[in-house]
Amino acid sequence: MLREFGPEIWIADGGRVTVAGFCYPTRMAVVRLSDGGLFVWSPVDLTDGMRAAVNAIGAVRHIVAPNSLHHLFLPAWADAYPAARLHAPPGLRKKRPDIAFHTDLGDTAPSDWAADIAQVLMTGNLITTEVVFFHARSRTVLFADLLQQIPAGLITGWRAWIARADLMVGPEPNVPRKFRLAFVDRRAARAAVGRVLAWRPERVLMAHGTPVLDEADAYLRRAFGWLLG
Structure with a gap:
């Protein structure tokens, strides 16, 4: 159920989803904007x-999907909240033509939430273009799939070996190896991470992994050290 994560932000863990035989825990966040x-x-x-x-x-x-991989539950939310605006990350409108999106997310926050939340596109990745958000009031940066930490017990057999090799499991959330290899435009990715660091976040929240509650700058520099050099 919803639990308070900071000023004007709540989180909730959902059920597990299985993709290609890999089991992922899920998490959402809810931010109350200045207009209520x-x-x-x-x-x-x-x-x-x-x-x-x-x-x-x-x-x-x-209702915001942070990348083209996070779309399974959008129709139910759109049906439940028909007055809400549904926002698509790059690639999702084409992938899910059955969903009536209102807007497409870009590299800067729209006026709807710019006073409360900043955003940047992590472009140049062959798997997906993720929109990374920053909630200023709680100093929290939100990642979807670019940072992951899957509990080791959720994956068994040969998939457990792949998960370890892919850096999906470990002592702290990390950028999976497949996403690292999929960045064909590392200059653009470095620029985006630079913008994230410039926000000076204090905490890091991700859809699949243990939130980082302190020393966020040091953590992000470790996680993206392979990119920053």
């Missing part, structure tokens, strides 16, 4: 309890 409306990031499965908890803190105005 709610910004829902990477929504998880919508249960009656989840809907009641979200409704208790405000009206859902924006």
